[in-house]
Amino acid sequence: MRSERALREDMWSELIDRDLDLLLDGKQPHNTDLAPLRSFVNMLGSFGATELSPGFPEDHAADGAAMARARLSDTPMRLSTGRRLAFGLRRRVTAAATSLMMIVGMTGVAWAADSAVPGDWNYGLDRALESVGIGAGGTEERLQELIVVRENGHVRGVSIASGSGADSVASSDDPVVGLEKAAATAVATTRGSQRAIDIGGAVSKLLAYLADTEKAHGPTISELAKEFKQAQGSSESNRPEVNPGEDNRPDHAGKPASPGNR
Amino acid sequence: MTLGHSFESVMEAAKLGADWAWAVLYGEIAGPVTGFFRSRGVADPEEAAGDVFFELARGLMSFEGNEDSFYTFVFVIAYKRLLVENRYSNRKLRTVLADRVLDRLHDDAEVMGVIAEHQVPEEVRLALEILTPEQRDVLSLRIVGGLSIDQVAEVLNRGVKKVKAVQRRGMARVRSQLPAETVLA
Numbered sequence: 463m464r465s466e467r468a469l470r471e472d473m474w475s476e477l478i479d480r481d482l483d484l485l486l487d488g489k490q491p492h493n494t495d496l497a498p499l500r501s502f503v504n505m506l507g508s509f510g511a512t513e514l515s516p517g518f519p520e521d522h523a524a525d526g527a528a529m530a531r532a533r534l535s536d537t538p539m540r541l542s543t544g545r546r547l548a549f550g551l552r553r554r555v556t557a558a559a560t561s562l563m564m565i566v567g568m569t570g571v572a573w574a575a576d577s578a579v580p581g582d583w584n585y586g587l588d589r590a591l592e593s594v595g596i597g598a599g600g601t602e603e604r605l606q607e608l609i610v611v612r613e614n615g616h617v618r619g620v621s622i623a624s625g626s627g628a629d630s631v632a633s634s635d636d637p638v639v640g641l642e643k644a645a646a647t648a649v650a651t652t653r654g655s656q657r658a659i660d661i662g663g664a665v666s667k668l669l670a671y672l673a674d675t676e677k678a679h680g681p682t683i684s685e686l687a688k689e690f691k692q693a694q695g696s697s698e699s700n701r702p703e704v705n706p707g708e709d710n711r712p713d714h715a716g717k718p719a720s721p722g723n724r
Numbered sequence: 725m726t727l728g729h730s731f732e733s734v735m736e737a738a739k740l741g742a743d744w745a746w747a748v749l750y751g752e753i754a755g756p757v758t759g760f761f762r763s764r765g766v767a768d769p770e771e772a773a774g775d776v777f778f779e780l781a782r783g784l785m786s787f788e789g790n791e792d793s794f795y796t797f798v799f800v801i802a803y804k805r806l807l808v809e810n811r812y813s814n815r816k817l818r819t820v821l822a823d824r825v826l827d828r829l830h831d832d833a834e835v836m837g838v839i840a841e842h843q844v845p846e847e848v849r850l851a852l853e854i855l856t857p858e859q860r861d862v863l864s865l866r867i868v869g870g871l872s873i874d875q876v877a878e879v880l881n882r883g884v885k886k887v888k889a890v891q892r893r894g895m896a897r898v899r900s901q902l903p904a905e906t907v908l909a
Contacts, residue, residue: 479888483873483894486866498902499895510759518770519750519777524743525779531741533785647907689897 727752731791739785750777750908753798757866760802764860776802796875799865802877854901858895862887 481491485499727734727748737745757776761769780802787797855863865876877887 466807475888475892496899497896499899502898502902503867506763506863509763509864510756510868510870512755512759512762514754514758515770519754519773520747522774522777523746523750523783526738526746527741527743529741529781530739530746530784564770599793647889665764 731794735784735787735794746781753795756869757798757802760799760864761806761809763864763868764806766806772809773802774803775805779805792872795869795871796878799869799879802869803861803865810824831848832842839857839872854897858890859897862890863894866891 478496481493481496483533484491485503491497558595734745734748742743754773758769758773760765761772766772770771776798780798783801787794789797796843861880865871865879866873869876871879873887873891876882877884880887882890
């Protein structure tokens with residue numbers, strides 16, 4: 463049973479909370495001792511009313527509308543600004559990841575992931591790589607994925623793909639963490655084939671290196687690549703053999719292979 | 725948000741790609757979102773808000789809910805963006821909040837209006853500086869973002885009681901730095 467003092471404190475807290483709500487709503491709090499806080503509330507509130515640059519947010523509104531239309535049609539989306547790479551961090555991680563991919567011959571992994579559709583083991587990796595600018599990505603790829611998934615009758619995949627907004631929100635906080643999670647997912651879902659396990663393991667190592675570098679602000683990319691190469695041994699041994707559906711490999715990155723080859 | 729009954733139709737039109745609808749939505753959230761970043765010391769608040777808009781545009785098709793949910797949805801994105809900024813910035817988390825508020829108080833009494841003629845006490849600066857990051861999060865979302873306690877709890881992924889307690893302690897800290905004579909007319 464709670465003590466009388468605790469109950470009194472709860473009641474006091476409740477009263478203060480109500481008064482604070484009144485204060486934040488611009489009303490007079492019952493407790494006059496809180497009145498001086500109004501100046502603080504007004505000051506802080508004025509941040510939300512400061513003037514924005516001309517054209518802001520109109521330009522962004524136009525982009526948003528364009529993205530929505532692109533999702534509803536086959537028209538490739540054209541943004542007025544390169545917003546996919548808006549985060550400075552993403553640019554850095556992209557540069558690091560791309561350099562490493564080239565040096566250690568891991569591009570096969572990126573390509574294999576790039577042609578994945580929802581439901582494939584490496585789809586998460588595809589999305590993660592896109593989030594840092596590797597792979598085509600974009601609305602066109604999303605639409606192509608949906609078409610393939612729908613034709614395959616892959617209901618869960620359609621659900622995943624159409625929920626890409628929430629997905630992007632979840633992965634937007636940290637590209638490196640997103641990549642790590644994607645690699646973990648890839649590894650966890652590659653129980654079937656040795657090839658897939660090899661790819662998953664290699665990607666996992668690559669991402670661990672990237673993550674460490676980012677966190678530690680340590681070695682340069684070239685040193686990092688050297689280290690990674692040593693750790694990996696021959697880069698060729700990590701190259702994936704043949705991706706399912708290779709015969710139908712698209713002409714350019716971003717278009718998944720045809721539905722029959724998934 | 726003040727769209728009220730028109731929110732549903734605006735949202736529907738936005739999902740169909742109507743420019744006007746996106747302009748309405750962004751017009752409603754641009755100020756609070758940019759202000760939120762500004763109050764938390766983000767170096768380029770408009771760029772950060774632009775990132776939020778981009779993520780919002782990507783996620784809007786899957787959004788279902790009312791106006792309050794939408795606002796929460798927006799600030800969940802904004803808060804994640806703030807975390808990215810804080811995590812990877814080499815700068816220390818700055819106290820721009822305190823500096824800017826005090827600059828305004830010192831230099832532009834009209835901004836405050838109600839406290840014109842009052843000498844701004846140094847205690848205000850101290851009050852802002854002693855807030856913990858968590859208290860700044862809560863108070864910025866509540867006051868600049870205009871979110872309710874429940875919405876703030878959702879954005880921060882905390883319990884309502886916890887958010888209330890943080891708000892209470894934060895305000896108590898600020899209050900402790902303010903002299904009684906700052907009481908407004």
